[in-house]
Amino acid sequence: MNSGVKKESSTSQHQTPPAAVAPQAVVSQLNGFFPPPVSSLAPAALVPPAHHPAAALFFSPHLPPLLPPTHFGSIAPALLHDHLLRPPTPPTSVPSTAPPPSQSPPNDALDTADVAQKIREILSTHNIGQRLFAKHVLGLSQGTVSELLSKPKHWDKLTEKGRESYRKMHAWAASEKNVVELKAISPKKGSSPMMSNYRSEDAATEERIQKILSEAHHAMQAKHSQEKEQWNRSIVSSIYEQELAKLGENGKITNGVNSLSGQQYDAGEFTEQLVQRIYQEQLEKMIAHARKSGNVAQLNMYQAELLKVAQQVHAKGNSPHEDNKENLTDTKDEPTDLSIKKKEETLADSSPAERQSAFSIVRPESCQSNDSSSHNAMSPLQRMQNIANSLMNKGPNQGGTGGRPLKAVLPPITQEQFDKYSHIGTDELVKCVKETLSQFSISQRLFGENILGLSQGSVSDLLARPKPWHMLTQKGREPFIRMQMFLEDTESISKLVASQYRVPPEKLLRGSMGDEPPPPPPPPPPPQSTSSPAESDYRQSSSSVADSELDTLAITSKVKEVLTANNLGQKLFGEAILGLSQGSVSELLSKPKPWSMLSHKGREPFIKMHMWLQDPAKFDRLRLYQSETPAGKNSRKRKHQSAIISSNSNCCDNSASSSDNQKRPRVFFTEQQKETLRNAYASDPYPSQNVIENLANQLNVGQKTIVNWFHNHRMRAKQQQHSVSSPASSVSSSARTAAVDSDDAPSPASTASSSAGALTRPLNDAAQWLFPDFMPVKAEKAEEEEEIDEESSNMNVTVTKSNKRKAAKPKRVYERAEPERNGESWDDEDDVGSTSGLTVVAAC
DNA sequence: TTCTAGTCAATAGA
DNA sequence: TCTATTGACTAGAA
Numbered sequence: 001m002n003s004g005v006k007k008e009s010s011t012s013q014h015q016t017p018p019a020a021v022a023p024q025a026v027v028s029q030l031n032g033f034f035p036p037p038v039s040s041l042a043p044a045a046l047v048p049p050a051h052h053p054a055a056a057l058f059f060s061p062h063l064p065p066l067l068p069p070t071h072f073g074s075i076a077p078a079l080l081h082d083h084l085l086r087p088p089t090p091p092t093s094v095p096s097t098a099p100p101p102s103q104s105p106p107n108d109a110l111d112t113a114d115v116a117q118k119i120r121e122i123l124s125t126h127n128i129g130q131r132l133f134a135k136h137v138l139g140l141s142q143g144t145v146s147e148l149l150s151k152p153k154h155w156d157k158l159t160e161k162g163r164e165s166y167r168k169m170h171a172w173a174a175s176e177k178n179v180v181e182l183k184a185i186s187p188k189k190g191s192s193p194m195m196s197n198y199r200s201e202d203a204a205t206e207e208r209i210q211k212i213l214s215e216a217h218h219a220m221q222a223k224h225s226q227e228k229e230q231w232n233r234s235i236v237s238s239i240y241e242q243e244l245a246k247l248g249e250n251g252k253i254t255n256g257v258n259s260l261s262g263q264q265y266d267a268g269e270f271t272e273q274l275v276q277r278i279y280q281e282q283l284e285k286m287i288a289h290a291r292k293s294g295n296v297a298q299l300n301m302y303q304a305e306l307l308k309v310a311q312q313v314h315a316k317g318n319s320p321h322e323d324n325k326e327n328l329t330d331t332k333d334e335p336t337d338l339s340i341k342k343k344e345e346t347l348a349d350s351s352p353a354e355r356q357s358a359f360s361i362v363r364p365e366s367c368q369s370n371d372s373s374s375h376n377a378m379s380p381l382q383r384m385q386n387i388a389n390s391l392m393n394k395g396p397n398q399g400g401t402g403g404r405p406l407k408a409v410l411p412p413i414t415q416e417q418f419d420k421y422s423h424i425g426t427d428e429l430v431k432c433v434k435e436t437l438s439q440f441s442i443s444q445r446l447f448g449e450n451i452l453g454l455s456q457g458s459v460s461d462l463l464a465r466p467k468p469w470h471m472l473t474q475k476g477r478e479p480f481i482r483m484q485m486f487l488e489d490t491e492s493i494s495k496l497v498a499s500q501y502r503v504p505p506e507k508l509l510r511g512s513m514g515d516e517p518p519p520p521p522p523p524p525p526p527p528q529s530t531s532s533p534a535e536s537d538y539r540q541s542s543s544s545v546a547d548s549e550l551d552t553l554a555i556t557s558k559v560k561e562v563l564t565a566n567n568l569g570q571k572l573f574g575e576a577i578l579g580l581s582q583g584s585v586s587e588l589l590s591k592p593k594p595w596s597m598l599s600h601k602g603r604e605p606f607i608k609m610h611m612w613l614q615d616p617a618k619f620d621r622l623r624l625y626q627s628e629t630p631a632g633k634n635s636r637k638r639k640h641q642s643a644i645i646s647s648n649s650n651c652c653d654n655s656a657s658s659s660d661n662q663k664r665p666r667v668f669f670t671e672q673q674k675e676t677l678r679n680a681y682a683s684d685p686y687p688s689q690n691v692i693e694n695l696a697n698q699l700n701v702g703q704k705t706i707v708n709w710f711h712n713h714r715m716r717a718k719q720q721q722h723s724v725s726s727p728a729s730s731v732s733s734s735a736r737t738a739a740v741d742s743d744d745a746p747s748p749a750s751t752a753s754s755s756a757g758a759l760t761r762p763l764n765d766a767a768q769w770l771f772p773d774f775m776p777v778k779a780e781k782a783e784e785e786e787e788i789d790e791e792s793s794n795m796n797v798t799v800t801k802s803n804k805r806k807a808a809k810p811k812r813v814y815e816r817a818e819p820e821r822n823g824e825s826w827d828d829e830d831d832v833g834s835t836s837g838l839t840v841v842a843a844c
Numbered sequence: 845t846t847c848t849a850g851t852c853a854a855t856a857g858a
Numbered sequence: 859t860c861t862a863t864t865g866a867c868t869a870g871a872a
Contacts, residue, residue, distance in 0.1 A: 460872050
């Protein structure tokens with residue numbers, strides 16, 4: 001299949017004559033010259049109507065600026081470039097920008113990492129965008145090239161098609177001329193890409209193409225700028241007309257404009273006032289919209305902007321829109337934002353330094369600059385465009401109800417800032433940033449969109465693979481400077497957390513693990529009571545718990561002990577204490593991950609367990625819950641609570657019901673099907689699409705089911721390795737050991753740490769999971785089975801049941817003998833260790 | 845777009 | 859009726 005693709009591509013590259021592609025190429029290439037027309041020029045409210053000339057320019061089917069490369073039809077972008085920049089002669093004469101695949105022998109292995117590194121350096125050094133490189137050299141998308149460059153696969157693991165890309169890169173990088181050529185066609189250069197200094201043997205053809213391109217380019221540029229200007233004028237005048245008409249109807253000029261009545265003022269001054277008023281009104285509308293949609297970030301931004309405008313007007317002696325103050329301060333209906341009031345103060349009298357703070361960049365651009373001249377230089381209309389732009393980018397309803405957070409309009413980095421941050425250790429910086437984000441539960445998306453002005457994917461990339469400072473262009477350094485500013489402004493962290501989560505940071509249970517200075521004081525928490533009393537109690541005290549490392553194994557052991565000793569079910573415990581389902585509780589208790597391997601979210605149940613264990617009234621809580629929950633309706637109750645806890649009952653109720661309705665019925669694989677899947681997994685835990693399709697067909701299930709199975713299988717294999725690792729039974733057996741041990745001198749109120757002390761090995765180290773006391777445990781387990789059967793404690797009965805069941809399926813004992821798992825379950829407690837270990841166990 | 849981590853919930857098995 | 863299992867799903871990250 002791959003070869004087929006390759007063949008086709010290769011063939012088309014050499015068969016399509018330049019003359020045939022030239023006209024289309026002219027247009028297509030020109031498309032790349034123009035900036036993203038609408039997004040950068042048109043705010044949401046100002047998008048030209050379809051019939052508008054500007055729209056015709058931007059959206060004309062004849063001038064498809066937004067067409068992806070594939071819209072060149074059968075002509076690949078690289079091919080297009082080839083034909084434009086290179087004569088259709090054998091590639092030996094002139095180094096081509098996109099070397100044909102045939103240049104490298106098919107089996108000529110390349111060091112892909114080296115090639116990728118080299119390409120990255122070249123692109124970086126010459127400030128050539130991946131998009132451009134991808135399009136013209138490889139004929140791939142930017143994202144694909146990014147992958148190729150950042151995560152080069154080993155040559156042996158590449159398909160022929162995959163190798164082709166690296167061959168192209170390798171060949172391309174071999175000649176500096178290629179680099180120069182590509183650099184020359186970069187739109188940033190401001191010159192026509194088609195004016196690159198290549199020399200063609202087919203001079204006439206090339207000259208003709210150049211001429212066409214040049215003329216078309218200039219013509220379109222002229223048209224473009226003219227229409228853009230006209231378009232802007234028409235929009236502004238259109239708004240003016242509307243406003244003037246309004247004024248005429250009302251017979252008066254309101255607000256700011258009103259103050260002008262009776263005065264002698266020129267048209268320019270009036271215009272300014274009018275624009276200002278329009279701007280204010282637009283802001284008010286946006287405020288209303290943001291408030292309606294519950295988007296606090298937007299609300300804050302618009303309010304801040306409105307306040308600023310009002311202050312400016314006021315400073316000029318006007319008092320337009322006094323009623324705006326309502327919008328500026330009326331946040332009592334807004335349950336979310338914790339920093340609105342503070343922000344108002346900040347905005348009202350913030351110092352330049354404050355305005356320069358990292359967090360200030362979540363405010364609109366006009367609010368940011370500490371350079372009043374530059375701020376004033378931006379017209380209200382421009383500022384409105386900025387805000388509208390951000391609106392357009394985000395779309396409505398982005399509050400806490402699942403929409404995307406607001407993307408900030410970031411101020412440019414000033415020269416002073418560039419000077420100040422003349423060097424940044426990017427590695428260290430991203431490390432700090434990652435820690436901060438993790439510590440405060442700030443998502444990459446939130447951080448990227450509000451602080452860096454980048455998408456989550458970009459943030460991920462920056463944080464995962466920061467370039468050395470010296471390899472960064474000025475533009476590339478900007479996000480790092482913003483990160484640095486963010487870290488230096490401690491207040492910004494709290495504000496960001498608060499604005500995003502609508503909860504106090506401590507509620508997130510994500511404190512540092514002890515090796516970091518305490519975070520800046522969080523903003524005042526909102527008086528939300530969205531959770532059950534027990535929930536809030538635990539939340540309050542759990543923040544201190546979160547600061548320490550918990551011994552998950554000891555905790556779960558103790559919990560199991562207490563539950564069984566008191567005949568409390570996992571279901572009740574899960575619903576009343578953890579807010580989890582019985583199945584989840586079962587998994588947590590039987591296969592606890594070590595603390596260090598848990599995500600912040602994953603730690604929360606353990607923190608809750610720990611708090612519960614320490615709670616003298618822990619049984620009262622359960623009884624209370626039990627009494628409040630009629631038998632048979634537990635599940636409903638739990639759902640209801642979850643809905644409440646999630647602080648958005650409508651959302652969750654709806655989603656729950658809808659997901660219930662939409663959730664596909666569970667598939668139950670037969671043993672034969674499982675065997676097939678296991679075999680496939682053994683061959684490749686990450687099956688290709690083809691394999692998935694084949695399996696789906698073979699097993700007569702949906703592809704999604706196959707994908708889910710592999711996902712689950714991988715996760716559970718990993719979980720198995722982590723928690724039970726070598727031996728699945730290590731944890732639960734250890735847990736049993738602990739339970740049994742503690743049975744000797746059980747203390748119902750004993751804490752997790754005391755349980756930990758009862759264990760025979762240190763537990764505050766992840767190594768405990770790597771070198772578990774497995775074999776003795778197995779032996780011990782066998783003995784336990786004997787002993788426990790005779791015991792009557794609830795706990796032991798439970799354990800015995802489990803062990804009995806496992807013992808009834810001896811084949812599972814051998815499941816882990818083969819790394820690829822021929823056994824039934826990854827999760828099975830007996831799904832353990834190695835063959836040798838099991839042999840010993842059997843001997844025992 | 846895909847992967848991971850976490851979770852739900854239907855079902856199996858004791 | 860309890861716990862364990864496991865396919866399905868979601869959010870966040872890569």
